Amino acid sequence: MSTRSVIARKDGNSWAGRFHHWDGYPEGLGKTLVENATGPFAGNLEGLLKILIDDHPAGWDTIVDRDLSLPPTYRAASPENVINCILCGKNSLAHFCQEQKNHPQPLPCAGGYAFHLGHQHTPDPAEIERLSHFPVCYCHGKEYDTEEQTITPETLGETWCEYVYVIDPAVQTMEVLGEFISKGEPDKLAWKSLGTVNLAHPAADWLEKLAQI
Numbered sequence: 001m002s003t004r005s006v007i008a009r010k011d012g013n014s015w016a017g018r019f020h021h022w023d024g025y026p027e028g029l030g031k032t033l034v035e036n037a038t039g040p041f042a043g044n045l046e047g048l049l050k051i052l053i054d055d056h057p058a059g060w061d062t063i064v065d066r067d068l069s070l071p072p073t074y075r076a077a078s079p080e081n082v083i084n085c086i087l088c089g090k091n092s093l094a095h096f097c098q099e100q101k102n103h104p105q106p107l108p109c110a111g112g113y114a115f116h117l118g119h120q121h122t123p124d125p126a127e128i129e130r131l132s133h134f135p136v137c138y139c140h141g142k143e144y145d146t147e148e149q150t151i152t153p154e155t156l157g158e159t160w161c162e163y164v165y166v167i168d169p170a171v172q173t174m175e176v177l178g179e180f181i182s183k184g185e186p187d188k189l190a191w192k193s194l195g196t197v198n199l200a201h202p203a204a205d206w207l208e209k210l211a212q213i
Contacts, residue, residue, distance in 0.1 A: 177191050
């Protein structure tokens, strides 16, 4: 689900971070951040933030349920579309007659709208499974290559984000900020803290304890 969010580093009384596109709600991105902070990056939050913020200035498509030890790749965003067909070796678009230049037949062609080559695009399930573990960023890979985007409280309103995860390596915490509609002002959006997670020793029910928007 396209729930936009921000992964941020605490910076004095403020914060700065990167955009994250998919599954930004606490049960998605929030859970993934806690799992990484208490698992492979336990005691090394700066190492986690280096990958999530410093090394990927254009932000993320998704890291949810992905392995951060693997190199980010745009191919993992929609692996079923970028993997070549095991029946003919061609990519997904080659199977659709509407994608063909100078197509000899009216659309859809005699083979059917999705059967330009006589069969459906059939990617290798094992390759889909393999790519499903890779994180997807916007700065490494020919599909994106976008410019650096740093989000701060001052620019947050321009991003359509719904959550911000502010990680403070000094005290090993993560504050979760959520967007909500101000009471009595239905056209005004505001932000509030939903809670702070102790990343050194998170409570088993930290997710349930977050305030509801």
